[in-house]
Amino acid sequence: MYLKEFEIRWSDIDANRHLANSAYLNFMSHTRMSFLMELGLDQASLAKEQIGPVVFYEHLYYFKEVFPGKPIKVSMEITGMSEDGKFFEFQHNFYTHKGENFAHCEMMGAWMDLKTRKLTALTNDFLFTFSGAEKAKVFRVLTKEDTRKFSKDPKDLEV
Known part of the structure; x- marks a missing residue:
């Protein structure tokens, strides 16, 4: 499990004076990118x-x-990956300075080719590393x- 520590900043607080939902997303994104950088x-x-x-989604x-x-810690674990590395699934947990789990997130994503703007498999080197x-x-x-x-078909969503 990968773990990253954060200080809760003034800009991370919402109108209720607790950690804002947008801060959770930012902390998770930062944790994922730090993990990838270390790889x-x-x-x-x-x-x-x-x-x-x-x-694709983040269910928090x-x-x-x-x-x-007090500082918090955000964990990240790889819970799924396609054979070609195109798709990935991570889970995050948030912990207080005392180690209490105060939030959980399941997220799924993929890799995109920045030239074609289409989803792509990882290169062999990246796939080996990941x-x-x-x-x-x-x-x-x-x-x-x-x-x-x-489903993307609206008639499948009718109640």
Whole structure:
């Protein structure tokens, strides 16, 4: 499990004076990018290959309020990846300075070719690196069908 510590800043607080929902997203994004950078998938290497990560969804579950004054930690685990590395799934947990879990998130994303603006598999080097990273106990191999939880056809959404 990858873990990153954060200070709750004034700009991370909302009108209720607790951690704002947008701050959760920013902390998770920063944690993911720090993890990728440590794997060697930094901005320079991503720019060289002309690929970037895209988020399909982030399902966030809040358990308890958190306030400024004490650091928090955000974890990240790889819970799924397609065989070609195109699709990935991560989970995040948020912890107080005492180690109490106050939020959980499940997210799914993919890699995008920045020239064609279409989803793409990872290069062999990136796939080797990403595949070698530690996986969560609940890790699963993803398929394209795993990314299609909801239909795009409006008549399928009728009540």
